[in-house]
Amino acid sequence: ARREGPVKVLRHASEGFRALPGAAELEAQHDPRAPYVHYISNETVEGVQFHRTVGRGDVLRVCDMSSDFLSRPFEIEDFAIVYAHAQKNLGPAGVTVVLIRDDIVDRVPDGLPAMMDYREHVRMGSVYNTPPVFSIYVTMLVSRWLRNDVGGLEAMQAVNAIKAASLYAALDASDGFYRGHAAVADRSLMNVAFRLPTPALEQQFLDEARARGLHGLDGHRSLGGLRASLYNAVSIEAVDALCAFMGDFRAAHAPGG
Numbered sequence: 001a002r003r004e005g006p007v008k009v010l011r012h013a014s015e016g017f018r019a020l021p022g023a024a025e026l027e028a029q030h031d032p033r034a035p036y037v038h039y040i041s042n043e044t045v046e047g048v049q050f051h052r053t054v055g056r057g058d059v060l061r062v063c064d065m066s067s068d069f070l071s072r073p074f075e076i077e078d079f080a081i082v083y084a085h086a087q088k089n090l091g092p093a094g095v096t097v098v099l100i101r102d103d104i105v106d107r108v109p110d111g112l113p114a115m116m117d118y119r120e121h122v123r124m125g126s127v128y129n130t131p132p133v134f135s136i137y138v139t140m141l142v143s144r145w146l147r148n149d150v151g152g153l154e155a156m157q158a159v160n161a162i163k164a165a166s167l168y169a170a171l172d173a174s175d176g177f178y179r180g181h182a183a184v185a186d187r188s189l190m191n192v193a194f195r196l197p198t199p200a201l202e203q204q205f206l207d208e209a210r211a212r213g214l215h216g217l218d219g220h221r222s223l224g225g226l227r228a229s230l231y232n233a234v235s236i237e238a239v240d241a242l243c244a245f246m247g248d249f250r251a252a253h254a255p256g257g
């Protein structure tokens with residue numbers, strides 16, 4: 001975007017993403033002359049998520065929903081472009097879903113390499129290049145599961161809300177033994193980053209969790225600590241098992257039990 005014109009960045013990665021810009025800040029920064037506003041609905045490393053649609057209707061919205069697409073309903077009419085890779089809630093890596101409004105496709109400038117020109121993808125029925133058939137097939141199965149077995153996006157959102165509420169309750173009821181990373185108002189329903197009193201205890205937590213069959217709880221390498229991801233495929237039972245383990249671990253290791 002910088003090649004095309006001035007870009008205003010509201011949050012630099014160097015500042016971290018512990019808290020999201022609030023409504024007042026976004027309103028103060030709003031520029032009705034901007035061609036579009038781009039944002040990411042859920043940030044996976046630090047575990048923050050917008051619980052509202054960002055921006056105003058007078059500027060086109062483009063959203064990277066990679067890490068919470070199909071975890072909850074959203075109003076597609078509010079967006080010019082939504083894109084999401086598959087590998088969080090949809091299926092295997094290799095597929096990216098792009099939802100783009102017809103009038104935005106019509107505005108694609110000439111001269112782009114064909115691969116980057118959405119008109120070309122539309123013209124070719126989304127098979128401009130060799131499609132990753134297996135990833136697309138599994139994505140189809142997952143979307144059918146979501147519709148027929150789960151019961152749609154409202155039902156999925158309800159399940160995801162139960163999972164996140166259980167885990168955040170386990171953090172909040174721990175007298176500071178488990179410390180949630182993200183600002184409470186911006187807590188993600190998808191990724192829960194937290195810490196223990198010492199790195200040594202965090203390592204012990206990971207080792208004991210693994211022994212109980214609870215895997216993948218390491219924090220992102222850029223942040224450290226611990227992180228539980230609660231994507232659609234994670235069941236309520238799995239989160240209950242994690243919370244039970246966290247209670248046991250705390251009883252064994254917190255000062256005064």
Ligand SMILES: Cc1ncc(COP(=O)(O)O)c(C=O)c1O
Pocket residue numbers: 040042043044064065066067085
């Ligand atoms: C919101 C979001 N966008 C983009 C990416 C990067 O995706 P990829 O590795 O497919 O480029 C991630 C990865 O976690 C993500 O969460």
